[in-house]
Amino acid sequence: MSESVPRISIRDAAAHAGATVEIAGWLYNLRRSGKICFPLLRDGTGIIQCVAVKNQLDEALFEALKDLTQESSLIVRGRIRAEHRAPGGYELDVEGAEILQRVPESDPYPITPKEHGVDFLMDHRHLWLRSRRQHAILGVRHEVIRAIRDYFDSNGFTLVDTPIFTPAACEGTTTLFEVDYFEGEKVYLTQSGQLYNEANAMAFGKVYCFGPTFRAEKSKTRRHLTEFWMVEPEMAYANLEDVKRVAEELIVFVTGRVLERRRTELTELERDISKLEAIRAPFPRISYDEAVERLKQKGSEITWGGDFGGADETLLSEDYDRPVMVDRYPAQVKAFYFQPDAQRPEVVLGVDVLAPEGYGEIVGGGQRIHDLDLLLRRLEEHKLPREAFEWYLDLRKYGSVPHAGFGMGVERFVAWMCGLEHIRETIAYPRMIYRTRP
Amino acid sequence: MSESVPRISIRDAAAHAGATVEIAGWLYNLRRSGKICFPLLRDGTGIIQCVAVKNQLDEALFEALKDLTQESSLIVRGRIRAEHRAPGGYELDVEGAEILQRVPESDPYPITPKEHGVDFLMDHRHLWLRSRRQHAILGVRHEVIRAIRDYFDSNGFTLVDTPIFTPAACEGTTTLFEVDYFEGEKVYLTQSGQLYNEANAMAFGKVYCFGPTFRAEKSKTRRHLTEFWMVEPEMAYANLEDVKRVAEELIVFVTGRVLERRRTELTELERDISKLEAIRAPFPRISYDEAVERLKQKGSEITWGGDFGGADETLLSEDYDRPVMVDRYPAQVKAFYFQPDAQRPEVVLGVDVLAPEGYGEIVGGGQRIHDLDLLLRRLEEHKLPREAFEWYLDLRKYGSVPHAGFGMGVERFVAWMCGLEHIRETIAYPRMIYRTRP
Numbered sequence: 001m002s003e004s005v006p007r008i009s010i011r012d013a014a015a016h017a018g019a020t021v022e023i024a025g026w027l028y029n030l031r032r033s034g035k036i037c038f039p040l041l042r043d044g045t046g047i048i049q050c051v052a053v054k055n056q057l058d059e060a061l062f063e064a065l066k067d068l069t070q071e072s073s074l075i076v077r078g079r080i081r082a083e084h085r086a087p088g089g090y091e092l093d094v095e096g097a098e099i100l101q102r103v104p105e106s107d108p109y110p111i112t113p114k115e116h117g118v119d120f121l122m123d124h125r126h127l128w129l130r131s132r133r134q135h136a137i138l139g140v141r142h143e144v145i146r147a148i149r150d151y152f153d154s155n156g157f158t159l160v161d162t163p164i165f166t167p168a169a170c171e172g173t174t175t176l177f178e179v180d181y182f183e184g185e186k187v188y189l190t191q192s193g194q195l196y197n198e199a200n201a202m203a204f205g206k207v208y209c210f211g212p213t214f215r216a217e218k219s220k221t222r223r224h225l226t227e228f229w230m231v232e233p234e235m236a237y238a239n240l241e242d243v244k245r246v247a248e249e250l251i252v253f254v255t256g257r258v259l260e261r262r263r264t265e266l267t268e269l270e271r272d273i274s275k276l277e278a279i280r281a282p283f284p285r286i287s288y289d290e291a292v293e294r295l296k297q298k299g300s301e302i303t304w305g306g307d308f309g310g311a312d313e314t315l316l317s318e319d320y321d322r323p324v325m326v327d328r329y330p331a332q333v334k335a336f337y338f339q340p341d342a343q344r345p346e347v348v349l350g351v352d353v354l355a356p357e358g359y360g361e362i363v364g365g366g367q368r369i370h371d372l373d374l375l376l377r378r379l380e381e382h383k384l385p386r387e388a389f390e391w392y393l394d395l396r397k398y399g400s401v402p403h404a405g406f407g408m409g410v411e412r413f414v415a416w417m418c419g420l421e422h423i424r425e426t427i428a429y430p431r432m433i434y435r436t437r438p
Numbered sequence: 439m440s441e442s443v444p445r446i447s448i449r450d451a452a453a454h455a456g457a458t459v460e461i462a463g464w465l466y467n468l469r470r471s472g473k474i475c476f477p478l479l480r481d482g483t484g485i486i487q488c489v490a491v492k493n494q495l496d497e498a499l500f501e502a503l504k505d506l507t508q509e510s511s512l513i514v515r516g517r518i519r520a521e522h523r524a525p526g527g528y529e530l531d532v533e534g535a536e537i538l539q540r541v542p543e544s545d546p547y548p549i550t551p552k553e554h555g556v557d558f559l560m561d562h563r564h565l566w567l568r569s570r571r572q573h574a575i576l577g578v579r580h581e582v583i584r585a586i587r588d589y590f591d592s593n594g595f596t597l598v599d600t601p602i603f604t605p606a607a608c609e610g611t612t613t614l615f616e617v618d619y620f621e622g623e624k625v626y627l628t629q630s631g632q633l634y635n636e637a638n639a640m641a642f643g644k645v646y647c648f649g650p651t652f653r654a655e656k657s658k659t660r661r662h663l664t665e666f667w668m669v670e671p672e673m674a675y676a677n678l679e680d681v682k683r684v685a686e687e688l689i690v691f692v693t694g695r696v697l698e699r700r701r702t703e704l705t706e707l708e709r710d711i712s713k714l715e716a717i718r719a720p721f722p723r724i725s726y727d728e729a730v731e732r733l734k735q736k737g738s739e740i741t742w743g744g745d746f747g748g749a750d751e752t753l754l755s756e757d758y759d760r761p762v763m764v765d766r767y768p769a770q771v772k773a774f775y776f777q778p779d780a781q782r783p784e785v786v787l788g789v790d791v792l793a794p795e796g797y798g799e800i801v802g803g804g805q806r807i808h809d810l811d812l813l814l815r816r817l818e819e820h821k822l823p824r825e826a827f828e829w830y831l832d833l834r835k836y837g838s839v840p841h842a843g844f845g846m847g848v849e850r851f852v853a854w855m856c857g858l859e860h861i862r863e864t865i866a867y868p869r870m871i872y873r874t875r876p
Contacts, residue, residue: 009594009643024675026640026837044643044674045594073837075675101838109836126637126829127836129598135641142597149587156447156483159580160567163867164602164650165665167875179617179627181664182656187874189617196867199564199876202464203573205447205482211650212602218620226619227603236482237462237513391564391876398547398565399464399511400539429601429634436625437605438637438829 005077010046013090016080020095023048024075026130027068029113037066041076041092042130049086050076052094064099071109071130073100125429126438136265137425140258141414145210147257148231148408151250152208157233160200162193162209167388175216177226189214192407195337195392197234198368201403202395208233220433222422223310223360225411227431234405240339240349240367243404244325247353247363248283250408251323255279258417271419275357278321285325288347291316307333314358323362327351336378339367339402351406359416365406372396443515448484451528454518458533461486462513464568465506467551475504479514479530480568487524488514490532502537509547509568511538563867564876574703575863578696579852583648585695586669586846589688590646595671598638600631600647605826613654615664627652630845633775633830635672636806639841640833646671658871660860661748661798663849665869672843678777678787678805681842682763685791685801686721688846689761693717696855709857713795716759723763726785729754745771752796761800765789774816777805777840789844797854803844810834 008021025043032038035054040047054062068074077096082089103109111127121128128134152159165179165187177189193209200207210231217224235242255276258266266273286294295302298315302308307329308316317324328347331340338348350366369375375396379386386393414426424430429438446459463481470476473492478485492500506512515534520527541547549565559566566572590597603617603625615627631647638645648669655662673680693714696704704711724732733740736753740746745767746754755762766785769778776786788804807813813834817824824831852864862868867876 024839025643044596044639044641071837073839103836107835124829124832126634127832129638129641138598138642139596145597146587146591149584153584158482158577159583160576160866161650161667163665163869164652165869165874177617177619179615181615181874182654182871185874196564200567200866201482203482203567204576205463212599214602216620227601229599391562394562394565397545398541399509401462401511428598428638431601431603433620436603436619436623 010041010043010048010088013046013048013080013088013092017082017090018080020077020079021092022075022077023092025073027070027072027074029070030066030068032066037062039065039068039074039076039094041074046088047132048088048090048092049083050078050092050094052097057094057096061097064102065094065097068099069103069105069108070112071127072102074098075100122424122430122435123437129428132268134425136268137414137418137420138428139265140262140269140417141410141426143258143262144254144414144417145229145410147254148250148410149210150257151253152231152233155206157206157208158200158204160197160204160207160209161211162190162196162200162232164190164211166190177214177216191215192230193232194234194405194407197232197405198392198395198403201234201236201405202399202401205237206233206235218433221310222424223412225423225427225430225432228427229410230407231410232405232407234403236403237401238367238404239402240327240351240404243365243367243406244285244327244351247325247351247365247406247408248281248323251283251353251363252279252281254413255417266418269418269420271417275321275419276417278356280322283323283325283353284320285327288326288329291326294319305330305332308352310360313354313360317354317356317358317360320356323353323355325351325353327366334366336382336384337368337375339369340374349404355412355416357416357419359412362412362416363406363408365404367402367404370396370400370402372400448479448481448486448526451484451486451518451526451530455520455528456518458515458517459530460513460515461530463511465508465510465512467508468504468506470504475500477503477506477512477514477532479512484526485570486526486528486530487521488516488530488532490535495532495534499535502540503532503535506537507541507543507546508550509565510540512536513538560862560868560873561875567866570706572863574706575852575856575858576866577703578700578707578855579848579864581696581700582692582852582855583667583848585692586688586848587648588695589691590669590671593644595644595646596638596642598635598642598645598647599649600628600634600638600670602628602649604628615652615654629653630668631670632672632843632845635670635843636830636833636841639672639674639843640837640839643675644671644673656871659748660862661850663861663865663868663870666865667848668845669848670843670845672841674841675839676805676842677840678765678789678842681803681805681844682723682765682789685763685789685803685844685846686719686761689721689791689801690717690719692851693855704856707856707858709855713759713857714855716794718760721761721763721791722758723765726764726767729764732757743768743770746790748798751792751798755792755794755796755798758794761791761793763789763791765804772804774820774822775806775813777807778812787842793850793854795854795857797850800850800854801844801846803842805840805842808834808838808840810838 025041028042029040039050075098078092078094083091181187213230353363355362411426463479466480467478477488513536516530516532521529619625651668791801793800849864
C-alpha cells in the first residue's frame, strides 16, 4: 500500500510501539460509537483493536470502515499505541486503509457470533478455522508436533519415514482401508509404522517415524478419527524400562513446551493450567494386576484377562494428577509381537500410559519378541500368514537384539493439552465415519 | 553387561578417549591376522574398528570373535584409543564381549560386499538400510526434513496438516488412488494439500503442510514414486515475487544445513561438495519465453505453449551452477487456480525452480486466483464440478486476498543433495508401480 511504511504482523506490535505501520488482515468484529469506530482486525498472528476517528480520516473511508462487514479483507495503516486496557496491550490509531473485499450483506460470512451446531461448523471447517478457539487449538497442535520432533532429534533418534502403502496388516485386516493399486493389486493404508521401525532400529539404533495413520474403525466415539497422526520411536538394545523412561521424558518435555510457548492459547481455551503444571516425573507405575484390583474396588466389572475400556481408563487415572503407567498386560489382549515376561509368560512386557482427567491412553508400547522360534509360534497362534512376514522374521535371523518402542497419538495428546471434550477439533480437517468433507 | 562401564554410541567415541566403555551393535566386517583380529562394529550411529588380541582375552572369546559372521549382534567392552589412521579417528581395544546372536554360516546375511542387483537389494530393503551408503542417504534425508521444518517454524509459518483422505481432485482424477471408505463411499488420497492450505492461509496468514502425497502415475522414470513427501507453504497477502523469495531462502537454508551437519554422509556418498557450496542467493530468474528461446537454440523441439520435459529441464539447468527460476508459463500447461498475469493474460504467475546437474523441478508454485468470477470461469473451462469446489469458492467470497505458495518434494531434493541417479534410494521403503514390498 505504501512504500515507506513497514508491513508488520500483529504478534510483533509491541516492537513497533509509537511507529506507523501497515497491517493486512480481516475484520474480526466492529464496535461503533458515533464519530468513532473500533474495527477489530485479525491477521492470523493475533487480533488488534483499531481506532478510527471520523474527523481525522477521509469521510468516505470512515463511512466505509464504519459499515464494514465481518471477514472483509483490508489493509490498515496507522500508529501503534500502548493501551493497557486492550487485550494484547496495544491498539492502532487508523491513519488510512484499503479495503480489498467487502463481504456483502446479501451473502454474509456464515459463522456469526451466535451459537452454531457442530455439523454446521464442521461443514464450514475451512472458515471455522478463523475463529479464536480453533486458532488456539491448532496453535497448540503445532507446538506439540514441533516439541515431539525436537525431543527425538535432540536425543539421537533418526527420523525414518515408514510407508503408507503396506502389503500386510500389522494387527488384523478388519480395520484396514484398502486401496486399488495398479492392475488390480490391493494395498492397505498403514495402521502403524512399527514393523518397519523395528527394521530401521536395527540399521540406525534409535529411530522414529511420524506421519498419518489410518483405522477403518466403525466407532463413533469422541476419541476416534479414521485418519490421525502418530509418532513412533523404536530402539535397539532396549527393554520395557527404556520405553517407560523415554515416554515419561517425552511427555514432560512436550507439556513443558506447551506451557512455555502457548500460554496465550491455553488461556483462550480456558484451560486449567495448574493441571498441566502438575505433569512432572516420576509418573506413577502400576501393574495390570494392580489396576484390575483397583478397578474392582471402584465397581468396574472387569476380570483378570480383559482389556480396559474407556470408562476403566478414566477410573484408573482419576487417582493421579499426572499420567499413570500400567504394565504387564495379559498376552491375549496385546498384539502378537509383544515379548513375554520371563518370570510370568502369561503376561507381556507392554505398557500403556493413561493421561489424567479421563483423556485415556496416550502412549502404548513395550518390548518386542526377538527370538525367531517364539515369533513363529505367535504368528501361528494369531493365524497370520508367515509369507507376509518373512522380511520381519529376517530381523530375528540376522543379528537379533532385544528392542522396544511405543506409539503416541498426536490428536489425543492435543485434546488433553487443550482440555477438549472431543478429538475432532484437534486436526484441521477431521475424518470420521460420516465426515470426509470439506 | 557391566554395571560400572558406560554404554556409549560410536558417534560419541571422542568424548570417551582413554576410558573403558561398552558399545552394543552388529559386526559390519572383520579382518584377521594370526593372533589378532579386527572386528568392525556398527551401532547405527557410526562404525568403529575394534582390536582383539589373543593373549589378552579369554581363549574361547577370542576364537568366537575371530569366527564371527557378518551382522551378528554383540556388545563389546573395551578402551577407546585415539588412532589417527582409523576412519573415525578412534579404535577400541577389546577387553570383553558378549555375543547375542551369531548369524550361522548355513543361513548367512544375504547382502555381502559383492555386487547385487537392484531388485535383489530392494527386496531386502529392510536389511539394505544397514549399509553405509543407504545409511548416509537417510541421514541426509533426516537433515533435509528437519531443516525445512526449522525454516518454516522460525519464519512465522503455522504447521496445519492437510487431510490425506480427500473428496475431490486438485488436478483431475486420472492419477488419483481411490480408497473404499465406509458403506461404498469412495475417497481419494491427496495429491497436494494446496487447496486446503489456501483456506488455512486465510485463517493463519502463513501456513505450511508437510506429509505424504500420492500419485497413481504409470511413469517408471527415475524421478517418480507413487508415495512421496512434500512440503507446501502458502501465504495470504502474497504474490509471485514472495514465492520466489521464500523458495530461494528455503533452498539456501536447507543446503547450508546439509553442508554444515552432514559432511560425513556427503563424503561417504562421494558427493562433489563444491557443487552444493555454490548454492547461494540470488538464483537466476528467467521467463518461460526466454527458456523456450534458449531450448530452441540448444536443439530442443519445444514450441511456445508446450510444457518442459525432463530433458528440457536438464538443458535449461546446465547453464547454471545454482537453481534457476522459470516463471510466467502459458496458462494451458498449469492448473486451473493460477492467477493470470495482468499484462499478458495468456501467461500465469507461476514459477518452477529447476535444480542444477539435471535434477529437474524441485519447486513449483505461484500466485492463486483470488477473484471469484475468474475462478468460476476457470472451473468451467477445465470441466470441473462446481459442487465439489463450493468450499474453495467460499475463500473468494469472504475476505478474498491475493495469495501464493509452492510445493517442494523431499525425495527429489534429497536425490540432488546426495547426487543420486535414482529417486528410489531417498526414502526408506519406496513405492513404485511394481514395488509395494517389503
